[in-house]
Amino acid sequence: LQITLAIIKPDAVAHPLISEAIHQKILDQQFIVVRSKELIWRRDDSERFYAEHKGRFFYQRLVEFMSSGPMRAYILARENAISHWRELMGPTKTYRARYLSPESIRGKYGLTDTRNTTHGSDSLDSAEREIAFFFPEFNKK
Numbered sequence: 209l210q211i212t213l214a215i216i217k218p219d220a221v222a223h224p225l226i227s228e229a230i231h232q233k234i235l236d237q238q239f240i241v242v243r244s245k246e247l248i249w250r251r252d253d254s255e256r257f258y259a260e261h262k263g264r265f266f267y268q269r270l271v272e273f274m275s276s277g278p279m280r281a282y283i284l285a286r287e288n289a290i291s292h293w294r295e296l297m298g299p300t301k302t303y304r305a306r307y308l309s310p311e312s313i314r315g316k317y318g319l320t321d322t323r324n325t326t327h328g329s330d331s332l333d334s335a336e337r338e339i340a341f342f343f344p345e346f347n348k349k
């Protein structure tokens with residue numbers, strides 16, 4: 209089985225019915241929840257996690273948003289976990305998600321291109337890095 213790092217971002221956690229619907233989708237899609245925790249980032253965690261986007265026009269608002277309130281992080285296991293979770297999320301941008309993939313998580317619940325409900329690792333390398341970022345004790349096993 210492959211593992212990936214998924215986040216329910218602060219916009220979705222702020223709405224219990226939405227975060228519950230996303231959690232239910234995870235279970236319906238036969239992901240195994242290996243770890244999960246709710247946490248709040250300091251601004252500095254947000255900056256480190258999104259360092260690859262430093263300099264992009266949306267970086268400041270992304271960093272601010274991701275440290276604005278509680279989020280839920282998961283390690284999810286499944287066949288093709290990385291690509292399957294990204295497919296369930298749908299396109300990054302809400303207007304694209306609504307148009308191209310209205311049943312996707314972002315298509316249904318995304319608010320803006322920044323407040324887009326969820327995150328998912330995009331490769332084996334990023335999954336490993338991101339899992340270590342959230343669950344440092346996990347990778348050492």
Ligand code: ATP
Nearest residue numbers: 261266270299300321322323324326327328329330
């Ligand atoms: P994520 O990494 O959160 O799963 P992604 O891989 O689909 O999303 P990235 O290009 O890695 O998209 O962007 C990371 C995050 O930055 C996006 O999820 C979104 O919150 C924000 N973001 C990306 N592009 C834009 C944009 N054009 N305008 C505003 N915010 C954006």
Ligand code: MG
Nearest residue numbers: 327328329330
């Ligand atoms: Mg990304």
